[in-house]
Amino acid sequence: MASADSRRMGNDGGGAGGAFQPYLDSLRQELQQRDPTLVSVVVALLAVLLTLVIWKFIRSRRSSQRAVLLVGLCDSGKTLLFVRLLTGLYRDTQTSITDSSALYRVNNSRGSNLTLIDLPGHESLRLQFLERFKASARAVVFVVDSAAFQREVKDVAEFLYQVLIDSMSLKNAPSFLIVCNKQDITMAKSAKLIQQQLEKELNTLRVTRSAAPSTLDSSSAAPAQLGKKGKEFEFSQLPLKVEFVECSAKGGRGDASSADIQDLEKWLAKIA
Amino acid sequence: MLDFFTIFSKGGLVLWCFQGVSDSCTGPVNALIRSVLLQERGGNNSFTHEALTLKYKLDNQFELVFVVGFQKILTLTYVDKLIDDVHRLFRDKYRTEIQQQSALSLLNGTFDFQNDFLRLLREAEESSKIRAPTTMKKFEDSEKAKKPVRSMIETRGEKPKEKAKNKKNKGAKKEVKFLLTGFDVPLTASKAAPAEKSVGADNGVELSKEELIRRKREEFIQKHGKAADKSSKSSKSDAPKEKGKKAPRVWALGGCANKEDLDYSAPTTNGAPEVAPPEDINLIRGTGPGGQLQDLDCSSSDDEGAAQNPTKPSAAKGTLGGMFGMLKGLVGSKSLSREDMESVLDKMRDHLIAKNVAADIAVQLCESVANKLEGKVMGTFSTVTSTVKQALQESLVQILQPQRRVDMLRDIMDAQRHQRPYVVTFCGVNGVGKSTNLAKISFWLLENGFSVLIAACDTFRAGAVEQLRTHTRRLSALHPPESHGGRTMVQLFEKGYGKDAAGIAMEAIAFARNQGFDVVLVDTAGRMQDNAPLMTALAKLITVNTPDLVLFVGEALVGNEAVDQLVKFNRALADHSMAQTPRLIDGIVLTKFDTIDDKVGAAISMTYITSKPIVFVGTGQTYCDLRSLNAKAVVAALMKA
Numbered sequence: 001m002a003s004a005d006s007r008r009m010g011n012d013g014g015g016a017g018g019a020f021q022p023y024l025d026s027l028r029q030e031l032q033q034r035d036p037t038l039v040s041v042v043v044a045l046l047a048v049l050l051t052l053v054i055w056k057f058i059r060s061r062r063s064s065q066r067a068v069l070l071v072g073l074c075d076s077g078k079t080l081l082f083v084r085l086l087t088g089l090y091r092d093t094q095t096s097i098t099d100s101s102a103l104y105r106v107n108n109s110r111g112s113n114l115t116l117i118d119l120p121g122h123e124s125l126r127l128q129f130l131e132r133f134k135a136s137a138r139a140v141v142f143v144v145d146s147a148a149f150q151r152e153v154k155d156v157a158e159f160l161y162q163v164l165i166d167s168m169s170l171k172n173a174p175s176f177l178i179v180c181n182k183q184d185i186t187m188a189k190s191a192k193l194i195q196q197q198l199e200k201e202l203n204t205l206r207v208t209r210s211a212a213p214s215t216l217d218s219s220s221a222a223p224a225q226l227g228k229k230g231k232e233f234e235f236s237q238l239p240l241k242v243e244f245v246e247c248s249a250k251g252g253r254g255d256a257s258s259a260d261i262q263d264l265e266k267w268l269a270k271i272a
Numbered sequence: 273m274l275d276f277f278t279i280f281s282k283g284g285l286v287l288w289c290f291q292g293v294s295d296s297c298t299g300p301v302n303a304l305i306r307s308v309l310l311q312e313r314g315g316n317n318s319f320t321h322e323a324l325t326l327k328y329k330l331d332n333q334f335e336l337v338f339v340v341g342f343q344k345i346l347t348l349t350y351v352d353k354l355i356d357d358v359h360r361l362f363r364d365k366y367r368t369e370i371q372q373q374s375a376l377s378l379l380n381g382t383f384d385f386q387n388d389f390l391r392l393l394r395e396a397e398e399s400s401k402i403r404a405p406t407t408m409k410k411f412e413d414s415e416k417a418k419k420p421v422r423s424m425i426e427t428r429g430e431k432p433k434e435k436a437k438n439k440k441n442k443g444a445k446k447e448v449k450f451l452l453t454g455f456d457v458p459l460t461a462s463k464a465a466p467a468e469k470s471v472g473a474d475n476g477v478e479l480s481k482e483e484l485i486r487r488k489r490e491e492f493i494q495k496h497g498k499a500a501d502k503s504s505k506s507s508k509s510d511a512p513k514e515k516g517k518k519a520p521r522v523w524a525l526g527g528c529a530n531k532e533d534l535d536y537s538a539p540t541t542n543g544a545p546e547v548a549p550p551e552d553i554n555l556i557r558g559t560g561p562g563g564q565l566q567d568l569d570c571s572s573s574d575d576e577g578a579a580q581n582p583t584k585p586s587a588a589k590g591t592l593g594g595m596f597g598m599l600k601g602l603v604g605s606k607s608l609s610r611e612d613m614e615s616v617l618d619k620m621r622d623h624l625i626a627k628n629v630a631a632d633i634a635v636q637l638c639e640s641v642a643n644k645l646e647g648k649v650m651g652t653f654s655t656v657t658s659t660v661k662q663a664l665q666e667s668l669v670q671i672l673q674p675q676r677r678v679d680m681l682r683d684i685m686d687a688q689r690h691q692r693p694y695v696v697t698f699c700g701v702n703g704v705g706k707s708t709n710l711a712k713i714s715f716w717l718l719e720n721g722f723s724v725l726i727a728a729c730d731t732f733r734a735g736a737v738e739q740l741r742t743h744t745r746r747l748s749a750l751h752p753p754e755s756h757g758g759r760t761m762v763q764l765f766e767k768g769y770g771k772d773a774a775g776i777a778m779e780a781i782a783f784a785r786n787q788g789f790d791v792v793l794v795d796t797a798g799r800m801q802d803n804a805p806l807m808t809a810l811a812k813l814i815t816v817n818t819p820d821l822v823l824f825v826g827e828a829l830v831g832n833e834a835v836d837q838l839v840k841f842n843r844a845l846a847d848h849s850m851a852q853t854p855r856l857i858d859g860i861v862l863t864k865f866d867t868i869d870d871k872v873g874a875a876i877s878m879t880y881i882t883s884k885p886i887v888f889v890g891t892g893q894t895y896c897d898l899r900s901l902n903a904k905a906v907v908a909a910l911m912k913a
Contacts, residue, residue, distance in 0.1 A: 079284040087379050092286035094298060095305045098335060100283030100375040118283065118375075122306070124673040128666065158677055208681035211720050213888065215902035 072143030146188035157201035203233040332648035350396040629873030672903035674885030693784040700825035702798030705863035727780035728766035729773040801840035811848030863890035870909040
């Protein structure tokens with residue numbers, strides 16, 4: 001903005017390029033000579049530019065750090081959770097291709113607002129979208145399919161590892177919640193079991209991931225280390241706050257019934 | 273007849289669904305999304321999944337997807353039109369709900385579309401039935417009935433006479449002749465009663481026919497501008513000479529002309545020195561030093577400068593336009609159409625091809641991006657070029673992201689737990705670097721503490737076994753058994769030359785299991801994809817030994833060949849396998865990456881064709897030159913001007 005301003009002033013002075021100082025002198029002379037209209041025009045322009053700059057700054061500040069990201073593997077129930085949190089109804093869903101965002105009113109005493117953002121879970125899209133939204137994340141909700149967990153534990157752990165590494169690299173680390181969804185299915189694993197399995201898996205993952213061959217541009221920094229070296233990995237070792245919660249987006253008695261998401265809502269109310 | 277019709281948002285919410293059958297529609301639609309939209313194969317809009325054909329349409333302005341599914345055996349002609357109509361009606365009816373940014377409006381809105389959809393479906397089905405079956409033309413109405421019988425009779429005598437006439441008539445075609453004869457005596461004039469068929473006609477009718485003929489002849493002559501005039505109504509037409517173009521050559525003395533007559537050159541041009549007009553001399557000479565040759569200025573900054581200069585004014589114009597665009601945005605914003613994107617997409621396609629992406633794949637990619645962007649409303653601060661480039665970049669990154677987990681060490685640990693060796697097979701055409709990269713990968717595995725058995729199943733190439741023996745010796749020297757608790761970390765399993773590769777591989781795996789090796793790396797001979805017996809042998813090796821990982825080694829220098837190689841390798845593996853789900857190529861090793869500067873298109877071609885990830889990248893010929901793929905860096909190099 002400042003450079004555009006000075007460019008405009010320089011054009012008023014009647015020259016292009018060259019050193020800055022002669023124009024400043026000529027401008028000062030002209031300002032002293034000319035009538036106040038030029039001065040008022042310049043002052044008005046400065047004021048407008050200043051307000052624009054301040055407005056943009058305030059808007060960016062306000063919109064950052066108010067987002068809650070819903071991430072997870074494909075088919076883990078993120079979009080249905082999103083729908084349930086916002087409206088409490090049941091809707092059919094398909095594989096998401098882009099993100100959806102909406103304003104969510106938290107039911108705590110302050111009645112504050114959060115922006116819920118539902119990111120696609122497909123392998124080719126999830127890292128791109130995470131990259132785009134992680135800067136504005138205040139909290140990250142990682143949704144896990146508890147029924148298919150035994151089959152997918154390695155994929156879940158790999159994505160969780162990626163998300164944790166990315167979150168730790170942010171300046172203000174977001175709060176983390178791992179939601180064990182689909183508890184209405186009888187074969188669903190409990191949150192405690194999922195936590196233990198993930199810790200074991202992440203323990204081996206951090207060794208293998210740091211031993212992988214380096215990427216093509218070796219200018220990227222060495223990958224961060226999760227937890228403490230030498231000791232078994234535990235979620236409590238992380239600088240982030242990680243909690244585990246069970247829920248069921250579909251509800252116990254089929255589509256029409258209400259979902260069992262009280263724990264999730266309580267957690268959202270807590271961090272808002 | 274339709275199985276189902278769904279309308280859902282790109283964020284995943286199903287807005288409305290019509291189900292003709294009781295099966296749920298989520299399965300096929302998910303398959304459609306995963307294989308077409310997310311793999312950037314969105315060029316044509318239909319897709320087959322098991323017994324259904326799915327046709328889809330994207331609305332990029334409001335981020336909606338319309339999908340219709342029907343049985344594959346039916347061919348319904350009204351489906352495309354139905355989708356367009358439904359799209360238009362839905363968009364107009366629910367414009368307020370779908371227009372907003374937040375998803376809440378989509379959730380809260382009720383989309384009661386059933387009656388409208390049934391009405392449109394009924395209309396579409398009726399319109400496809402409404403065309404009555406075409407009745408056959410009667411003979412009187414056909415073209416053949418209008419020609420005279422005489423013109424269709426070919427007799428020997430007529431032909432040479434016509435040829436003589438044709439010589440004089442320069443440029444008159446034979447068809448002209450027949451057509452002209454055809455106008456002679458038509459069997460039935462178009463104006464006469466249709467029932468009349470006789471050749472000979474009354475005088476009165478003949479006269480009117482004469483006029484008809486003459487009139488038509490004149491029209492014909494006018495149309496073709498030839499001086500073909502008929503003197504009589506006989507079938508032989510006396511086509512006169514054409515006037516004016518060229519005077520016929522008169523050969524004096526019966527054919528001997530002298531040189532001066534035949535010399536058509538202007539008298540002054542030969543022999544006299546040509547004097548160029550003075551103002552052209554400087555142009556001919558050009559600017560620059562005369563005698564010396566200057567050094568080639570090799571810096572790439574020139575290219576960047578040239579590229580930046582056009583972008584900088586456009587960027588400046590963009591910001592200036594952007595500031596006024598904010599105001600323009602209040603009035604109405606522009607949506608992208610195919611014509612706007614046409615030139616940009618052509619340029620991008622050529623750019624991709626110049627960067628060594630295979631030609632078909634570049635075309636398909638650009639088609640898919642055009643499909644994704646059509647109708648989209650541009651933001652206020654963006655130009656068409658930047659939007660298209662952004663979309664192309666996103667789709668390229670999407671293609672390069674692995675569809676499955678790429679972590680070999682983790683899988684080896686799994687196999688260790690089950691106490692069996694992890695078998696990796698390397699295949700590829702001749703000379704791509706299989707043995708070199710096998711050595712690099714075994715070095716990497718040794719560094720991570722796994723023991724490796726190298727199986728020399730290349731029994732054809734001279735020196736293949738010796739090469740692997742040398743590698744084994746060097747790797748042993750780097751990781752001697754003493755430093756690993758007396759365990760040999762790397763060993764070569766070979767049976768000499770000329771034996772069956774599949775048999776050697778099987779023995780190697782059994783040996784590894786007995787001796788407790790963690791990984792078996794199987795090196796095969798290079799083979800061309802067209803060589804059927806060798807492809808059969810490779811397929812047999814893979815089917816019999818069921819390796820955990822089949823890696824295709826391809827060099828980054830390859831261009832359009834990559835498509836052919838991968839397709840044929842996969843097909844050979846699928847054809848010769850007995851199993852329900854045949855083992856195909858699981859991953860790609862991209863070699864010789866240091867030899868290309870930024871022409872990295874081969875990576876895109878290979879991952880697009882197989883949709884399998886690039887597991888390793890070879891960047892040199894020493895043991896440490898092994899890297900993993902960084903999608904963003906490759907795409908940045910690809911999009912760099």
